């Protein structure tokens with residue numbers, strides 16, 4: 391199948407044969423990537439995955455998915471660029487402020503009763519969600535007894551997360567989100583600005599462990615009181631979503647808390663009756679069995 395850059399980034403023709411060919415080419419690409427590099431995109435939701443594959447083929451100046459397969463398998467740097475294209479590292483500090491406000495109100499009192507708190511941010515992207523949690527715990531006097539595990543499959547995003555350096559132009563939105571999320575201090579006290587960037591205070595990073603972890607292929611690595619996995623499973627199909635919910639169920643302690651993205655839900659998974667909602671709207675669930 392050929393790609394015409396003036397058409398949409400999907401199949402160039404919409405005949406049944408063309409769509410079938412696109413499916414075959416995608417299957418072969420994803421199978422090859424899995425076998426060669428161990429990254430498993432086979433159970434990502436297809437329509438958006440196919441769009442991003444075409445986008446990447448376009449960026450590499452290629453006109454078929456088969457050509458992309460050839461290049462990806464023979465050129466590791468092309469594969470690494472493809473991971474960046476498929477990763478979608480879109481995030482914000484205190485994204486969905488109401489969620490963080492509800493977390494403060496509903497979950498923090500529970501966490502106060504624990505001697506030690508372990509939190510996992512799965513699919514943390516460039517770290518904004520993780521620093522938001524560090525600030526929240528700091529303000530609630532809980533940071534010193536917390537360990538935050540921040541993981542993603544994208545090593546480039548993780549590198550930025552570790553550095554904690556972000557564009558200064560984002561601070562207006564992040565300050566608003568912080569205040570809407572119930573922040574009690576001056577947000578600018580949490581970073582130092584230099585030229586066009588800000589760096590978050592190193593003390594916020596003290597108890598954060600950053601590590602590469604792929605939800606599609608890697609196993610559980612600890613037991614957690616809280617798992618955040620927001621705006622990640624939205625890109626998975628039902629099979630992978632169920633598998634990852636299995637991983638989270640196994641990784642949560644008794645009465646552990648699971649926090650999902652605004653468009654995600656525990657319903658229609660194998661685990662729906664293993665949790666009760668602590669807040670249905672904000673997608674905060676508690677493991678009950």
Ligand SMILES: C[S@@+](CC[C@H](N)C(=O)[O-])C[C@H]1O[C@@H](n2cnc3c(N)ncnc32)[C@H](O)[C@@H]1O
Nearest residue numbers: 477480481513515542543544604605606620621
């Ligand atoms: C849209 S961002 C969400 C970031 C953050 N959780 C938020 O809600 O703002 C999705 C992240 O999921 C990561 N991701 C996608 N598939 C993954 C996988 N199989 N394992 C781990 N991380 C994955 C991507 O690399 C990306 O950083």
